[in-house]
Amino acid sequence: MDDSFTRQISFLLETDKLKDVLRLNHLADGNRRETTAEHCWHVILQTLTLADHAPAGTDIAHVVRLLAVHDLVEIDAGDHWVTDDNREGVKEREQAAAERLFALLPETQAREFHDLWLEFEACETTEARFANAMDALHPMVLVFASGQPDPTHEPLSAETMRRTKEDRLAPFPTLWAYARDLLDKAVRDGRLLP
C-alpha cells in the first residue's frame, strides 16, 4: 500500500464524520433530523432526477462532483443557517476546515478536491450555479412538499425564507416557480408565517 493510497484511505475515514453532522431540517417523515451525509446523497440523486432543468450544456457529472464534496467542511465548522445568531466567523472556520481535510489527500488530488469546494462556494460557473440551486431546493422538498410536520424550529416568515433561497434558485425559472409554490403551501400549512 503506497503513501498515496494510505492518504486516500485516511481521507475516507476522516470524512466518515460527516455522518455525525445534523442538519437543521428533518427528514420528509418528520421523525428526526437529517445527517449532512444523507443530504449529500439525496441532493445528488435530486440532481440526476432534475437534470433536465439545468441549462443546455451543463456538465451534470461535474455538478455531482461539486455536491459530493460541498459540505465536507461541516465536519469541522458544523451546519449553519442563515438565521443563526452564530454566523460570525463561519466562513473562516470553513476555509480552515477545507485546508485541513483536503490536505489529507495526495497533493494533486488535494488541490483538485479543494478546487471543487472553492468552485461550489464561488457559485460562478454554470455547474456551481446549478449545484447551489439543487442544494437550496433539497430541504424545501423534504420539509415543505412532504406534508409532514417539521418540528425543527420556530416558524420563520415566508419572506425571510424567500430571501435565503432567491439568489440561488431564481436563475432557474421552473425551479424558482416551484419553490415559490412551496413557500405559499408552507404558509397555508402553518409552517411559515405569512
Add this chain to the structure above:
Amino acid sequence: MDDSFTRQISFLLETDKLKDVLRLNHLADGNRRETTAEHCWHVILQTLTLADHAPAGTDIAHVVRLLAVHDLVEIDAGDHWVTDDNREGVKEREQAAAERLFALLPETQAREFHDLWLEFEACETTEARFANAMDALHPMVLVFASGQPDPTHEPLSAETMRRTKEDRLAPFPTLWAYARDLLDKAVRDGRLLP
C-alpha cells in the same frame, strides 16, 4: 408544475426513506449503524477518491450514477447480507421494489434509472464492475481500517468474509491486495476469526 415534475418530486420524497434503512455495519467510530443513504454518499466519495484504481477508460461519472441508485431497492427489501438466514426471496423483493420505485418517475426516466439498477446488479460492464468493487470495499474501510470496535455481529471467519468479497474485488489487484491486508488486520484485531 407539470406532470413530469410532479412525478420527479414524488420520487424524491419516496426515496427519502433510504435514510431509514440501517446497514449491518457501524460507522468508523463504532457509535451507531450506518444508514444506507449515508453509505451511498460515502461510496460515491470513495469512488471519486479512488478513481485512479479503475481501469483506463472507465467512465467514473457513470459509476457514480450507478452508485446513486444501486441501493434504492432496500427501501422495500431491506439491507441483506450474505450470511443472513433470510436470503430467500430477496432477489424477487428487490425486483418488485425496483418496479415500484422507478415507476414513480416519468416514463423515459423510469426506464433509464431502472436500467442503471439492472446494470449494477448484472455486474458485467466495466462501470458496474468498478461500482460493485467500491460497494464491496466501503464497509471494509469503515469497519476494518478504522481501528474502532464494531459491535455489529458475532465475528465471522476471515474465510467467510473473503468469499463475500473476492468476486467483486479480485478483478482490481491493488484494491484486492488492500482488502486482503484488511482481512489479516481484522484477524489480528480479533474482529474476524482466523
